[in-house]
Amino acid sequence: xxxxxFVLAHRATWDRxxxxxxxxxxxxxxxxxxxxxxxxxxxxxxSMLRSASSDSALVGGLSSLVARARAAVTGAHAPLWRxxxxxxxxxxxVVAYRAxxxxxxxxxxxxxxxxxxxxxxxxxxxxxxxxxxxTQIGELVNHDFGxxxxxxxxxxxxxxxxxxxxxxxxTWIGCAILLGLPVPFMLFSNAANTGVIAGLMFPAGKxxxxxxxxxxxxxxxxxxxxxxxxxxMRLGWTAISPGDRPRxxxxxxxxxxxxxxxxxLVVMLLVAxxxxxxxxxxxxxxxLRIGIGVLAEAAFLGYIGYFGRKAVAAGETGDLEDAPDLxxxx
Numbered sequence: 001x002x003x004x005x006f007v008l009a010h011r012a013t014w015d016r017x018x019x020x021x022x023x024x025x026x027x028x029x030x031x032x033x034x035x036x037x038x039x040x041x042x043x044x045x046x047s048m049l050r051s052a053s054s055d056s057a058l059v060g061g062l063s064s065l066v067a068r069a070r071a072a073v074t075g076a077h078a079p080l081w082r083x084x085x086x087x088x089x090x091x092x093x094v095v096a097y098r099a100x101x102x103x104x105x106x107x108x109x110x111x112x113x114x115x116x117x118x119x120x121x122x123x124x125x126x127x128x129x130x131x132x133x134x135t136q137i138g139e140l141v142n143h144d145f146g147x148x149x150x151x152x153x154x155x156x157x158x159x160x161x162x163x164x165x166x167x168x169x170x171t172w173i174g175c176a177i178l179l180g181l182p183v184p185f186m187l188f189s190n191a192a193n194t195g196v197i198a199g200l201m202f203p204a205g206k207x208x209x210x211x212x213x214x215x216x217x218x219x220x221x222x223x224x225x226x227x228x229x230x231x232x233m234r235l236g237w238t239a240i241s242p243g244d245r246p247r248x249x250x251x252x253x254x255x256x257x258x259x260x261x262x263x264x265l266v267v268m269l270l271v272a273x274x275x276x277x278x279x280x281x282x283x284x285x286x287x288l289r290i291g292i293g294v295l296a297e298a299a300f301l302g303y304i305g306y307f308g309r310k311a312v313a314a315g316e317t318g319d320l321e322d323a324p325d326l327x328x329x330x
Contacts (some may be wrong), residue, residue, distance in 0.1 A: 018065055021035070038069070090316050099309075122203045149213060159228045180232045216292055221273075231257075
């Protein structure tokens with residue numbers, strides 16, 4: 001079967017069904033009959049595409065339409081708890097998993113820039129001299145860096161860190177409005193700042209201390225930041241290259257998927273902020289503090305890997321319009 005020709009031939013029918021579903025509370029008798037007929041017809045289309053096409057986005061989008069049409073026809077309703085469960089089992093992990101190469105590439109670029117700048121600063125005393133006087137650098141290395149995590153009470157520090165991180169993550173997602181163009185510059189700025197601090201700490205013999213303070217919360221926190229940046233850039237790229245779908249449809253689907261990322265990031269940053277406020281400054285063995293951070297990161301990656309891969313295999317897209325209590329008609 002020529003999938004492109006099939007899509008072109010039936011796109012108008014799918015659009016009509018989508019319109020009827022959205023208007024389901026104000027349909028006339030004739031339109032209700034049409035809704036039922038189109039639901040049955042599009043269900044057949046979905047079955048044919050499942051066997052002939054490997055385009056998961058196309059199949060997932062049509063699955064969503066059929067599921068919503070079935071809900072309109074049968075009057076099915078998803079309990080709130082099932083919507084909540086589905087979000088954490090499907091919507092968030094599948095979006096994160098589908099964007100994995102974006103945020104892994106972002107992470108690799110961030111680390112590379114940080115290391116290059118750290119080595120450059122550490123190897124050039126003249127560069128260090130432009131950053132600050134020996135007294136200022138000594139104050140940063142020996143006092144300011146460590147006291148940042150302990151000078152305020154843990155609860156107030158947690159609130160400050162959490163609010164700031166959420167603002168940063170949502171700002172980066174919002175950069176999709178500008179096609180994601182500001183994101184690389186923002187990432188470079190953050191990587192440069194981290195590299196400069198590392199370039200000052202390591203020559204002073206404080207590199208191990210720096211890593212012991214950053215690792216517990218930094219692994220999960222930076223992963224959330226990379227995921228936010230990737231979501232913003234990916235949405236922007238969708239505007240440039242929507243694939244074989246209409247640009248408006250592709251953007252709408254990707255935007256709803258990004259909403260899922262934003263909601264999931266809030267919880268990620270809540271956990272990371274808790275670790276930063278209560279674990280990072282704790283007078284516990286370094287191995288224990290770092291172990292907690294590594295465990296949190298491993299749990300997140302395992303969660304995304306397991307549920308994300310499973311959802312992709314089921315043809316899920318993360319579109320928030322998927323009916324959570326329905327299985328697409330085969």
